Amino acid sequence: MTSSIPLINALSDIVGKDHLLYDAEELLVYECDGYIVEKKCPDVVVFPISTAEIVEIVKTCNRFEVPFVPRGAGTSLAGGCLPVGGGVMIALTRMREIHEVNLRDGYAVVDPGLVNVHLTREVSGDGFHYAPDPSSQGACTIGGNVATNSGGPHTLKYGVTVNHVTGIEVVLPDGTVANWGGPAGMPPGFDLTGLFVGSEGTFGICTKATVRLTRNPAAYRTMLGIFDDIQTATRAISEIIGAGIVPAALELMDQGIIQAVEAAFKFGFPLDAGAVVLIEVDGLEVSVDDEAARIKELCHQVGVREMRTANSEAERLLLWKCRKQAFGAIGRLSPSFCTQDGVVPRTRLPEILQFIEKTSQKYDIRIVNVFHAGDGNIHPILLFDERDQAQIQRVIEAGDEILNKCIELGGSVTGEHGIGVEKINFMPKLFSENDLTVMQEIREVFNPEGNCSPCKMLPTAGACGMEQIERSHPGRQAAL
Amino acid sequence: MSTTTDNPSAQPESTGPQNPVLETADQQVAAGIPFERFLDCVHCGLCTSACPTYLETGDENNSPRGRIYLMRAVTEGKIALTEKVSGHLDLCLDCRSCETACPSGVQYGRLIEPFRIGMQQQAVKEGKPKGWFEKYILFGMFPYPARLKLALWPMRVLQKTGLDRLVDKSGITRLLPQKLRRMQNLLPKLPPSSPPLPTFLPAIGEKRARVGLFTGCVSEAMFSPTNQATARVLQQNGCDVYIPRTQQCCGAIHYHGGESKPAVELALANIKAFEEQNLDAIIINVAGCGAMLKDYHHLAEETADLSDADREKLVNFAHQVKDISEFLHELGLLPPTGEIPLRVTYHDACHLVHAQQIRQQPRELLAQIPGLKLVPLPESDICCGAAGSYNLTQPEMADRLGERKLQNIRKVNPQAVLAGNAGCSLQLQATLKAAGYTIPVYHPVDLLDASYRGVMPAK
Numbered sequence: 001m002t003s004s005i006p007l008i009n010a011l012s013d014i015v016g017k018d019h020l021l022y023d024a025e026e027l028l029v030y031e032c033d034g035y036i037v038e039k040k041c042p043d044v045v046v047f048p049i050s051t052a053e054i055v056e057i058v059k060t061c062n063r064f065e066v067p068f069v070p071r072g073a074g075t076s077l078a079g080g081c082l083p084v085g086g087g088v089m090i091a092l093t094r095m096r097e098i099h100e101v102n103l104r105d106g107y108a109v110v111d112p113g114l115v116n117v118h119l120t121r122e123v124s125g126d127g128f129h130y131a132p133d134p135s136s137q138g139a140c141t142i143g144g145n146v147a148t149n150s151g152g153p154h155t156l157k158y159g160v161t162v163n164h165v166t167g168i169e170v171v172l173p174d175g176t177v178a179n180w181g182g183p184a185g186m187p188p189g190f191d192l193t194g195l196f197v198g199s200e201g202t203f204g205i206c207t208k209a210t211v212r213l214t215r216n217p218a219a220y221r222t223m224l225g226i227f228d229d230i231q232t233a234t235r236a237i238s239e240i241i242g243a244g245i246v247p248a249a250l251e252l253m254d255q256g257i258i259q260a261v262e263a264a265f266k267f268g269f270p271l272d273a274g275a276v277v278l279i280e281v282d283g284l285e286v287s288v289d290d291e292a293a294r295i296k297e298l299c300h301q302v303g304v305r306e307m308r309t310a311n312s313e314a315e316r317l318l319l320w321k322c323r324k325q326a327f328g329a330i331g332r333l334s335p336s337f338c339t340q341d342g343v344v345p346r347t348r349l350p351e352i353l354q355f356i357e358k359t360s361q362k363y364d365i366r367i368v369n370v371f372h373a374g375d376g377n378i379h380p381i382l383l384f385d386e387r388d389q390a391q392i393q394r395v396i397e398a399g400d401e402i403l404n405k406c407i408e409l410g411g412s413v414t415g416e417h418g419i420g421v422e423k424i425n426f427m428p429k430l431f432s433e434n435d436l437t438v439m440q441e442i443r444e445v446f447n448p449e450g451n452c453s454p455c456k457m458l459p460t461a462g463a464c465g466m467e468q469i470e471r472s473h474p475g476r477q478a479a480l
Numbered sequence: 481m482s483t484t485t486d487n488p489s490a491q492p493e494s495t496g497p498q499n500p501v502l503e504t505a506d507q508q509v510a511a512g513i514p515f516e517r518f519l520d521c522v523h524c525g526l527c528t529s530a531c532p533t534y535l536e537t538g539d540e541n542n543s544p545r546g547r548i549y550l551m552r553a554v555t556e557g558k559i560a561l562t563e564k565v566s567g568h569l570d571l572c573l574d575c576r577s578c579e580t581a582c583p584s585g586v587q588y589g590r591l592i593e594p595f596r597i598g599m600q601q602q603a604v605k606e607g608k609p610k611g612w613f614e615k616y617i618l619f620g621m622f623p624y625p626a627r628l629k630l631a632l633w634p635m636r637v638l639q640k641t642g643l644d645r646l647v648d649k650s651g652i653t654r655l656l657p658q659k660l661r662r663m664q665n666l667l668p669k670l671p672p673s674s675p676p677l678p679t680f681l682p683a684i685g686e687k688r689a690r691v692g693l694f695t696g697c698v699s700e701a702m703f704s705p706t707n708q709a710t711a712r713v714l715q716q717n718g719c720d721v722y723i724p725r726t727q728q729c730c731g732a733i734h735y736h737g738g739e740s741k742p743a744v745e746l747a748l749a750n751i752k753a754f755e756e757q758n759l760d761a762i763i764i765n766v767a768g769c770g771a772m773l774k775d776y777h778h779l780a781e782e783t784a785d786l787s788d789a790d791r792e793k794l795v796n797f798a799h800q801v802k803d804i805s806e807f808l809h810e811l812g813l814l815p816p817t818g819e820i821p822l823r824v825t826y827h828d829a830c831h832l833v834h835a836q837q838i839r840q841q842p843r844e845l846l847a848q849i850p851g852l853k854l855v856p857l858p859e860s861d862i863c864c865g866a867a868g869s870y871n872l873t874q875p876e877m878a879d880r881l882g883e884r885k886l887q888n889i890r891k892v893n894p895q896a897v898l899a900g901n902a903g904c905s906l907q908l909q910a911t912l913k914a915a916g917y918t919i920p921v922y923h924p925v926d927l928l929d930a931s932y933r934g935v936m937p938a939k
């Protein structure tokens with residue numbers, strides 16, 4: 001599709017000629033986000049600065065009958081920003097103001113393009129933070145978090161994005177501006193904010209969000225459990241949660257990851273350990289020691305080899321660094337990798353891990369694991385070389401097989417990355433036809449023409465004119 | 481658009497990894513870059529908001545991930561190296577903030593630098609010579625302290641007689657070419673012309689180390705008191721200090737400007753200047769020069785026609801280089817005692833914090849000065865817009881970043897700003913002066929020196 005000059009002129013009149021791109025060379029970087037399996041260049045990228053400009057852009061797109069899709073930092077791991085069918089990409093990266101911070105009532109009103117961690121940075125001096133902390137929080141935006149209902153290591157205790165967004169301003173696909181909720185939380189009537197969060201851009205564009213600010217815990221205890229094998233480690237995780245303890249984070253790394261991290265960063269992990277689990281509890285000074293002691297006891301009961309405790313803030317940060325920098329180490333193991341995102345009930349973790357190991361052998365693809373163990377959210381990482389076509393095909397098949405197994409075990413194909421375009425084919429396996437029909441009907445209330453974020457989330461999207469894009473490439477993804 | 485890489489022999493019957501064949505002139509620009517370096521980038525995007533030019537524009541083409549994508553696409557023959565593409569690559573500050581943010585260990589500097597050298601060489605091949613500014617000022621004067629001092633002499637006279645303000649007011653400088661005018665605006669209050677440091681200064685007290693002092697070119701011409709302070713602080717800390725006269729520019733101005741051959745020649749001259757003294761370390765107080773000196777081992781890898789002996793010397797030299805704050809921190813600072821009752825803030829020079837990963841050391845040294853209160857600067861590790869000669873070659877972005885830095889400094893309202901890099905100091909002084917904000921900019925070592933001597937730092 002060639003971009004039409006009248007469309008470009010109309011958009012240029014709205015945002016100014018310095019704030020749009022339409023040259024092929026400059027559009028190229030917008031052909032994909034963190035998911036690089038499928039690619040498609042938009043015809044135009046616009047950089048609005050206000051809700052009013054977005055309204056005009058949306059109306060213009062409707063007038064020219066072209067699809068449009070919002071984009072934040074482009075860190076989606078499921079192709080959430082892929083401009084299926086081309087059209088206009090609305091980049092929200094210039095809208096990043098913090099409009100209001102109210103610490104007494106514990107909320108902030110922010111622009112959609114604000115980087116997640118910039119909000120925490122703004123309030124950290126006062127002892128607050130914004131709780132949802134995806135590992136991409138240094139780059140991803142609040143608008144993108146709203147669209148995908150993002151999680152992170154600390155969601156086990158603190159909840160995901162929907163638990164922290166109390167109100168939003170949205171531009172609906174017909175250009176109407178709606179305001180739902182606000183600082184006081186949920187008003188009477190439908191929880192439209194809750195409905196919108198996680199709709200992956202299919203209900204419209206979030207242009208402002210009112211979010212909760214959370215007071216920093218008074219104390220932390222961070223521990224590292226070292227296990228001989230991964231089964232014992234997962235049993236310990238089940239025991240901890242089963243005992244009614246809710247750690248702030250519970251992160252598992254398997255032997256492959258340990259060896260890679262150790263080679264790169266020399267943290268002093270035993271190389272023969274089958275798995276390590278990073279456990280953090282937080283709360284009042286008086287309670288954290290008790291909880292930490294109970295966790296240690298439970299780990300010893302299932303047969304942990306060794307428990308280590310971070311004795312200082314520096315040691316705590318070192319442990320977290322090793323978890324968060326795990327990907328740097330993987331980059332050293334193999335030129336390309338593909339991170340899968342699946343969920344199983346916690347008690348089925350040993351089964352899925354065994355299955356992953358079998359799949360790894362079957363396809364001759366090395367797979368390592370690092371994941372949010374507390375909520376059964378697994379992230380098998382498939383290592384390969386993207387220049388080798390044969391490996392690529394095997395990686396795609398192995399990934400699909402693992403996700404199908406997650407469904408079979410009563411789980412789901414995404415814990416936090418979203419459906420996007422990547423996992424759209426799994427939706428009919430996850431939901432009944434009736435379930436999907438209801439979802440489509442709800443979407444049609446907001447997006448009857450289907451031209452806002454077409455072909456995302458739901459398998460039979462309306463008038464999107466999606467070109468079949470050959471899935472020939474499994475992508476290389478970082479950032480859980 | 482240039483031709484694509486449709487090379488039948490490279491099509492995937494064989495399943496082994498395939499790298500693109502560099503056929504077109506545009507593709508050849510990347511000839512010096514192993515293709516695997518591009519593959520290190522997994523396109524996660526975590527670097528984007530660490531990048532000053534992305535923070536300012538919001539355009540992914542001006543982000544590290546975007547620039548890697550552009551360079552890779554040119555290398556693969558997917559896009560031509562158009563003016564817009566090279567514009568995005570030229571807008572990069574080479575501040576390496578993205579390397580700090582990258583979880584995959586992408587060596588961004590080792591992509592953009594050789595790529596820009598390739599762009600430069602291609603321009604020369606196509607008969608586009610360098611402009612007068614690069615030829616006479618950037619490469620012809622900056623790397624030579626003597627020439628630079630001579631050129632600064634009229635300015636020194638003007639400042640001394642107070643005529644500089646008259647000249648400013650008269651508006652006569654508007655007749656100068658834009659780059660020279662910007663240089664004039666950047667000039668700090670020049671120190672009185674002083675004789676060079678002696679070639680040897682002995683340790684005071686118990687002898688703890690034997691070091692060389694790299695005095696730099698721009699910094700020696702404009703910040704010679706900081707070099708003197710560095711020497712004194714080293715002496716105070718028990719170091720014999722050697723300052724060979726034969727040392728040269730570190731080569732960064734040439735190297736970052738796309739001229740690798742003169743950079744190698746300067747590197748070898750520096751090695752010769754320092755090699756006879758059997759030193760424990762070579763000390764530098766300018767972050768930009770320090771990053772370049774520590775990069776000599778990459779120079780060794782990337783330069784084809786070098787003898788093995790020279791290659792080894794480059795590698796060994798690179799390992800000897802230490803930033804002054806890094807060295808004093810490792811050696812163990814002998815605590816200064818003079819009180820300096822100032823509220824100050826510290827700006828992280830990109831080439832210290834990102835290129836050399838030196839973040840805590842200067843802060844911990846400053847914390848030992850009695851009476852000094854160090855308040856954290858928001859976005860302390862986002863570039864101030866100086867970035868070597870960037871200030872002169874990309875004035876608009878440099879000004880935007882200068883303004884951003886100024887707003888952050890205003891938030892903490894300090895009595896002085898500290899920075900461990902001559903380029904940052906020039907930019908910060910000029911930005912503060914233009915905003916009518918009369919606070920001084922110091923190098924941390926200026927304050928250490930003042931504390932040892934029991935005086936307040938000179939304004």
